[in-house]
Amino acid sequence: MRSPVKRGVIVTSLVVLLGTGVFWWGTDGFTALTAETARRVEILRSPRPVPNVTLEDQDGNIFKLQDYQGKLLAVDFIFTRCTTLCRSMGMIFKQIRDLIPEKSLGRDFMLISISFDPDHDDPASLKKYGQAYGADGEIWRIARVPxxxxxxxxxEAFGIIVIPDEFGGFEHNTALHLVGRDGKLRLISDIDKAVPFAEEVVALL
Incomplete structure (x- = not known):
């Protein structure tokens, strides 16, 4: 007959194992520990369609997001008055573009930086931002959604949260996004993962 101490140990062990199992199941094997991680895991499993919005680029050209179907598309979100994250994103996107084989640029792969501040980011502001990083307006466009x-x-489709701050700017999250040839968001990556992101693009190419 087991002693009360032994029975207690056994019961505790079962509770711990059961709790761990539930936690493992509920977090996809410990991979979805945050809402952001869960969102990224879900996108990998089930790429999400993105809305076919109308955009205006740095040259005043009007186009639709669906115009990129058939190509891989890198997307980031910025506002041109930003002096911190958005400036870093410009350098990161330039790095990604430079890592892609030249023969694929424009034909199979393109980039777009989308402003979420259309009231301030007119084509002239978008063009100035693009010129700072070598965005040519063809392979890499800077655009706004009027x-x-x-x-x-x-x-909402990309999971971008934008909150006005007390200085007339915005607090916002940022990431590298890859839209597939079918027009669906298929990968979200941290901004410090430019090289792995470019490697994923090259693998898909």
Whole structure:
């Protein structure tokens, strides 16, 4: 007959094992420990369609996001008055572009930086931002979504949170996004993962 101490140890062990199993199941094997991680895991498993919004680029050209279908598309979100993260994103996107084989640029792979501040980011502001990083307006466009409802839907699809700050700017999250040839968001990566992101693009090419 087991002693009360032994029975207690056995019961405790079973509770711990059961709790660990539930936690493992509930977090996809410890991979979805945050909402952001869970979102990224879900995108990998089930790529998400993105809305076919209308954009205006740094040259004043009007186009649709769906125009990129058939190509891989790197996407980031910025506002040109930003002096911190968005400046880093410009350098990171330049690095990604430079890591892609030249023969694929424009034909199989393109980049777009989308402003979430259409009230301030007119084509002239977008062009100035693009010129600072070598965005040519063809392979790499800087654009805005003039329609506020379309912009809201686009930010929600990509999981971008934008909060006005006390200085007239914005607090926002940022990431590297890859839209597949089918127009679906298929990969979200940290901004310090430019090289692995480019390697993923090359593998898909």
């Amino acid at each position: 329609d506020k409802a379309e912009l809201k839907a686009l930010l």
